Amino acid sequence: MRFTQLFVPTLRDAPKDAEMVSHKLLLRGGFIRPLSSGVYSYLPLGLRVLNKISRILREEMERVGGAEMLMPSLFPKELLEESGRDKVDVLFTVKPQDYFLGFTHEEVITDIVRKDIQSYKQLPLLPYQIQTKFRNEPRPRGGLVRCREFLMLDAYSFDKDEAGNQLAYRNMKEAFGRMFTRCGLDSLSVEADSGAIGGSQSEEFMVLSADGEDTVLRCGKTGYAANAERCEAVPAPAEASDTVVPASESISTPGTSSIEAVSAFLGIPTTRLIKTLVFNAPDGQPVVVLVRGDRELNDAKLAKLLGGPSSLADAATVLRVTGAPLGFAGPVGLQVPVRMIADREVETVRDGVVGANTADTHLVHVQPGRDFPHPEYLDLRTAVAGDISPVDPEGRLETQRGIEVGHVFNFGTKYSKSMGATFSDENGATQLMLGGSYGVGVSRTMAAAIEQRHDDNGILWPISIAPFEVVIVLVWPKDDMQRQAAEDLYHELSVAGVDVLLDDREERPGVKFKEADLLGIPVKVVVGKGLAEGTLEVSLRRSSDQKEAVAAVEAASYVSELVSGLRAEVSL
Ligand code: ATP
């Protein structure tokens, strides 16, 4: 490809609203352009990267027996009513017809197989597609990281028995690992919450990056890793103490409606405070939730426990349930019989402080089980760095930030049950199919690669997903000798199967060099003044200060070999 035939509108500076490195560099390099919040066009270079990622994904899907297909983006409303996902908050609806825009395709594929699969002989199946998804994300972010319209690979497995179902999950997990390695990403699989899709077994592939939205907890001792949404929070051991906790007592704490304010006012550490929160559960009933003052309640864990997302109760409900104005609710002396649950650590609080269910008042010297009935103790808080590892009492958790690039779910019979996807087994008995779904954010992977590989001058694409493998910078296109040498090399490399870009623009050399760095093409060949001595200058983008003068006659084979070496680094 020749630069003069491409459309690469580079920018000197990134727009101010771009915060993540990948967002800035994708805009500056002319890879993408926004149309509206979270909605992007892929310009020629961006599309080349997407296509290269997609190709790797297709090859790995084929290796595990995936069959590519393409499903529609318009979903009739009734389809999602069957599974109960018509209320999912990220759904876009289409007017004037009653359609949703496709956000993931479990229902569509299940509808196909329930109609077309009758016998165990037709199973297993592993259909997949690479297709645009639509989600009304409340906060699109980071360019391609969180979009309202994005490209996803989604695969679905259907099996006749648990052994097959497990095998499909394992195969897909391995396939995803290979995909990300081949895309040049350092990724890690972590235990995950299964969210809106539901189901039991679920892992995410994370690209570790300081700007990632997800928190990953890892135990260095065992290698255990989990998303913070999911990671079990092991209670800190209770402090041993022989002293008897005095009788509880109410104390005036005017204006102290936050944990920090109460702690400061009383001079008691937040670890001895118990937060009391009132939620409206999905069934409409209020639920009282207790967590230690210094801990964060984990919404995903609460949602899993209560069977769906809950919202914080309004002031009137809090008053009705506890008798307290907002900020002073506590578990002692509730007004109505109500379900009370607590994080396990609450049980270990000694000599605690709780809201007194009266304005500007707290109770001190409170003991769970003595001053109020023991609630149900459950894992409800978010794990943090320093916590005991859930798999090894000697291990400690560390936190890192990550970008989720892929997700594997085993949902068992969730969709086959709600939508009636059955088959007849070897004995003629009707059985529910077992299934899983597997998604890779193709466009997000493009951004994640940049988050992991860039420097002050621009992108450092892994060769497997770079828009081009080699760029030939023709310094003076008007110089016949230079032009001829560049054209010759361009042809020889193309014939050798190297993906090469010839920068044949009439631009200042400085601009061309700067842009070659910005665009991140792994190998650069400069055809310039060295040609007088019969040499071209070859360098790698990742170590651009190491320049090699190579005889023009040998340049094609030299560069081909360099490219082969780089390809080998990201192949399996
Ligand atoms: P997230 O937790 O980041 O919102 P999710 O868990 O809802 O993602 P899945 O339904 O598991 O996402 O989708 C599969 C993959 O699609 C994700 O692993 C991610 O790589 C990608 N993806 C999901 N949402 C977006 C989005 N809004 N923009 C870009 N890629 C996305």
Ligand code: MG
């Ligand atoms: Mg996910």
